[in-house]
Amino acid sequence: MKFAYINAKVEAIGNPYLNEKELNLLIESKNIDEFKDSLNSSKDYNIDGKNSNQIHKSLEQNLINTIKQYEKDSSNRIKEFYNILYEKNDLFYLKILLKNKLKNENIEIKYENIILEKIKNLLDQIINLDNDKIPDYLIKYGFDNEINDILKNDKIDYILFDNFFDKYIINKIKKIKVPSKCLNAKNDFILRTIDIKNIKNILRAKNLDYSEIDSNNLFLGDGKEISNWKFKELSQMDDIYQIISGLDGTSYYNLLKDSIEIYNKSKSTQIFEKILDKIYLKNLKEISIQNYTHIGPILRYLISKEYEIMNLKIISKGVEEKIDTEIISNLLIKENYKWNYLL
Numbered sequence: 144m145k146f147a148y149i150n151a152k153v154e155a156i157g158n159p160y161l162n163e164k165e166l167n168l169l170i171e172s173k174n175i176d177e178f179k180d181s182l183n184s185s186k187d188y189n190i191d192g193k194n195s196n197q198i199h200k201s202l203e204q205n206l207i208n209t210i211k212q213y214e215k216d217s218s219n220r221i222k223e224f225y226n227i228l229y230e231k232n233d234l235f236y237l238k239i240l241l242k243n244k245l246k247n248e249n250i251e252i253k254y255e256n257i258i259l260e261k262i263k264n265l266l267d268q269i270i271n272l273d274n275d276k277i278p279d280y281l282i283k284y285g286f287d288n289e290i291n292d293i294l295k296n297d298k299i300d301y302i303l304f305d306n307f308f309d310k311y312i313i314n315k316i317k318k319i320k321v322p323s324k325c326l327n328a329k330n331d332f333i334l335r336t337i338d339i340k341n342i343k344n345i346l347r348a349k350n351l352d353y354s355e356i357d358s359n360n361l362f363l364g365d366g367k368e369i370s371n372w373k374f375k376e377l378s379q380m381d382d383i384y385q386i387i388s389g390l391d392g393t394s395y396y397n398l399l400k401d402s403i404e405i406y407n408k409s410k411s412t413q414i415f416e417k418i419l420d421k422i423y424l425k426n427l428k429e430i431s432i433q434n435y436t437h438i439g440p441i442l443r444y445l446i447s448k449e450y451e452i453m454n455l456k457i458i459s460k461g462v463e464e465k466i467d468t469e470i471i472s473n474l475l476i477k478e479n480y481k482w483n484y485l486l
Contacts, residue, residue, distance in 0.1 A: 145217075145218040145220075146217075146218065146436065146437045146438065146440075146441070148216060149213060149216045149217055149440075149441055150435070150436075150437075150439075150440040150441060152213075152216065153213070153440050153441055153443075153444035154440055156186060156187050156444070157444075158444065158447040158448060158450075158451050158478075159185060159451075160451040160454050160455055161424065161447060161450060161451060161454070161476065161477055161478045162477065162478060163477050163479075166454060166458070166472070166475055166477065167472070168181060169181055169182065169455070169458050169462075170458055170461070170462070170468045170471050170472055171468065172458075172462045173462075174462065174463075175192075175193070175194060175195065175198065175459065175462060175463050177462075178198075178458065178459055178462045179191070179192070179198065179459075182455065187209070188205060189205070190202060190205065194463060195456075195459045195460045195462075195463040195464075198456075198459045199456050199459065199460075200253065200256070202452050202455055202456060202459075203253075203256045203452070204255070204256060205452070206232070206448060206449065206452050207232060207256065207258060209445070209448055210225060210228050210229065210232075210445060211258075213225075213441060213444075213445065217441065218322070220320075220321065220322050221321055221322070221325065221438060223319040223320060223321075224316075224319055224321065224438075227312065227315050227316055227319060228445065229258040229259055230259060230262070230312070230315070231312050232256075232257075232258060233257045233258055233259050233262035234262070234308050234311075234312070236252060236253060236256065236257055236262070236266070237262060237265065237266060237269075237308075238304075238305065238308060240252060240266055240269060240270070241269070241277070241304075242301065242304075244269065244270070244274065244277075245274060245277075245294070245299060250270060252266055252270075254266075261284075265280075265284055268280060269281075277294060278290050278291040278294045278295065279291070286307075286311060287307075287311070289307060290307060293307055300357075302344070302347055302348070302351075302361065303357075303360060303361065306340075306344060306360075306361050306363065309340055309363060310363050310364070313333060313336065313337060313340075313363060313364065316329070316332075316333055317333060321438065322437065322438075324436075324437050325434070325437050325438040327433075327434065328430055328433070328434035328437065328438045328439050328442060329438070331367070331426075331430050331433075332427075332430055332442055332446075334365075334366045334367035335366070335367050335423065335426040335427075335430070336366075336423075337363050337364055337365070337366035337367075337369070338366035338367050338368055338369045338395070339419050339420075339422070339423045339426075340363050341361075341362060341363055341366055341369045341374055342369060342390070342395060342415075342419055343412075343415075343416050343419055344358075344361035344362075344363070345358060345361065345374065345377045345378060345386060346383060346386060346412045346415050346416070347412055348361055348378070349380065349382065349383055349386055350383060350410075350411075350412045355378045355379055358378035359374070359375060359378050362374045362375075368393045368394065368395070369393070373389075376389060377389050377390075383406065383412070384403065387399050387400055387403060387415075388400075394422070395419065395422060398418050398421075398422060399415055399418055399419075402414050402415060402418050417476060420450065420476045421476060421477065421478070421479055424447060424450065424476070424478050425478070427442070427443040427446055427447060428443060428478070430442065430443060431443035450476050453476065454475045454476060454477075457471065457474050457475060458471060458475070461474075
């Protein structure tokens with residue numbers, strides 16, 4: 144009963160900006176003001192700003208407000224889950240700060256979009272630290288010693304850097320306690336998340352000609368279908384085509400295989416990452432349906448909300464810069480239920 148109200152609420156609102164029809168209406172906006180007015184006519188947005196940068200900031204705040212709103216409506220027994228979402232949000236800004244500082248670039252922190260005081264304090268401290276002292280300070284915060292190995296190199300591997308923070312959040316989600324009836328949903332969510340990120344990692348690594356050893360360093364842990372032995376097998380493949388073939392027998396294979404022709408033209412893994420994101424959205428829908436009486440719907444809604452925000456940022460920037468609508472559309476992540484027979 145504690146989940147009844149909030150689940151009814153998120154099901155009523157849904158995630159409209161993952162659907163092609165609603166996205167196309169926004170893409171056709173003639174200018175930023177029309178985009179903003181169209182978006183604000185929906186039931187879950189109140190965006191302001193005179194340009195795409197200001198709108199992006201407002202969209203980021205909308206995501207934060209959404210998480211806070213649903214935390215208030217949720218059972219106290221899943222509060223830890225929301226704390227992880229807050230930290231995940233804040234670590235995004237920590238990563239930006241670290242990258243800019245390590246590259247000796249300008250540093251600008253959007254403190255208003257940071258939720259946790261401990262992250263704000265961490266950012267304040269890091270700004271004034273010498274670069275060689277940053278790893279020790281991050282370890283004191285609670286990060287694994289691995290961050291020292293990543294940052295001490297003269298040439299930092301930023302894929303490994305991003306992967307480190309993904310692993311940190313995944314491990315924290317693994318540790319959070321939820322009601323026993325929510326365990327299956329939580330575990331399925333973690334395992335599918337690991338699968339998607341592991342496949343993205345190995346595709347990026349191979350596209351950048353990583354060695355087998357360097358590729359294996361990107362392994363996030365055993366997922367639903369991609370275990371350690373499978374990841375090692377994929378890391379031994381000679382090229383992208385062999386990796387896709389190596390996924391035969393998994394639920395990810397058919398759609399990735401069908402996108403090889405597009406990859407041949409661009410030689411970019413972006414098409415595969417987009418496909419994997421769509422599969423992930425379908426995974427979230429299945430988790431929601433299988434766990435509809437408790438955490439499933441809210442889990443799907445909040446994670447899908449992140450994709451919505453990403454889509455809306457892309458559209459607002461495209462509309463402002465008068466980019467062709469077809470180009471904008473091809474960059475968006477959409478739910479596509481026509482794939483059910485393939486998956």
